[in-house]
Amino acid sequence: MTDLTQTGLQDIETTPLLKVVGARADITFNRPSVHNRVHPDDIQALHVHFDQIEADPTVKILVFSGNEKSFSSGFHLGILSESDQGARDFEVLTDRLENLRPITIAKVTGPVYGGSTDLTLACDFRFGRTGVQMFMPAARLGLHYYPHGLRRWVSRLGLGPAKKLFLSSSTIGYEEMLRIGYLDEVHDADRLGPAVDAFVQRLLAQAPTVQQRMKQVLNQVARQEYDEVYAREGFVRSLQSADLKEGLQAWGEKRKPQFQGA
Template structure:
C-alpha cells in the first residue's frame, strides 16, 4: 500500500521503472524519480539511492543547484508503506517506514546547495514532505496534492509535521493532515506550498530561470544563510556559528569578487 491509492496501467511503450536518475550538466544537478508506471511511488531502494545521490551532489564542488522532479504525469505517489515496513520487519536494524523516509527528507532539507522541486504533476503523501524539504517548489497548472495519513491511520513523523507547520502555518497544516482532503494547484499556491505556478509549457523555462539565478550566486554565502534560515524555522539557531559565518564572509574571496563585479558592472564569477 502506498500513500495514495491512485494507480496507473502500464503501457507497453513505457520505460522500465528504476531507482532515481541523476544527471549533472555544468552547475546544475537533476534527480528524477523514475517509476512512472506507479506514479513514481518510492520503494526502499529509492530511499537508499536518494541518500547516495545527495552525497554525490554535495561532494561535487562544481554543482551549485539541485532540481528534483519526476518522470511522467506525476511527481510522486509517496512512499510505499507496505514495502518499507516489510523490510523493517525483516531486519530489526532497519528503521520504520516513517523513520526511513524522514531521514531522506531531512537530508534533502539540509543539503548545502539550493534546491528546486519541479512539480510536473500530482504530489501525494510522503512526497509532499519531500517537496517541502526543497527550498523552492515550482508547479505546473493541473498539479494537486493531498496528505492521507489520517485516512490511513498513520501518525506522521515529527520533522515532517514541523516542516508543514513552519512553512504553511498551523491552520493549513491542520487542514491538510486532519482532513486528508485533496487540494488543487491554485490552493497550493495560495497557502504557500508552491513558490510559483505556471502553465506546463512554461515549467521548464521557469525552473531554468530560477536555477540559473541560484547557480550564479555565491555558494558559501547561500549555504550559510540557508542553514540559518532552516535553524530559525526549527527554533534551533546556532547563534555563535551564524555570527562566525557572517564575520568570515566579510573577509572572503566571495565578497571580494562580488564587490569587484558590482564595480565593474559585470556578473560575478564565484
C-alpha cells in the same frame, strides 16, 4: 556512477535517476506505472545520489522531478504494515534533503501525494504546473505522521494550512498550493521547464558560499534551532572574503560578478 539518462535505459522503471551537468544535478523519480511511488531501494539510491552530489563541490543546484504524469505518490504504503523502519528511513531521507549543501528545487510536474508532499516541502523551492494537486491521506489511513515531517509543515506553511491538510485529508489544487506557500511559482506545462531553468541561472549568479550557509541558518531558524555562533561566523567570514570584494567591485563597475566561492 552510470547515468541512466545517457544509456537509453530511462524507459525501464528504476530507482531515481541522477544526471549531473556542470553546476546542476537533476534527480528524476522513475516508476511511472505506480505514479513514482517511493520504495525502500529508492531511498537507498537517493542516499547514494546525495553522497555523490555532496562530494562534488561544483554542484550548486539540485532539481527534483518525476517521470511522466506524476511527481510522486509518496512512500510505499504496503511497507508500513510490515515495519515502522520504512517510515523512519523516509524521515531520515527528507531531513537529509532539507540539509543538503546545494540549493534544491522541486519541479512538480504532476500530482504529489503522501510522504512525497513532505519530500517536496523539504526542498528550498517548489515550482508547479497548472492543474497539479496534492493530497495528504495520513488521518484517513489511521497513520500518525512522522514527527519531523509535522514540524517541517508547520515551520514552512504555518499551523492553519498544516492542520487542514493533515486533519481533514483534503485534496487541494495548484491555486491553493500557491496561496499557502507550498508552491513558490506556477506555470503552464510548456513554461514550467524554462521557468525552472531561468531560476537555476539566477541562483547560480549568487555567491555560493554565503548562499549555502544562509540556507542552513534560515533552516535552523525555522526549526527553532538557531545557532548564533554558526550564523555569526558566516557573517564575519563573508566580510573577509574574496567574493565580497569581487561583489562590491562588480557592483561599482556595473558588471556581473565572477564568484569563486572564497
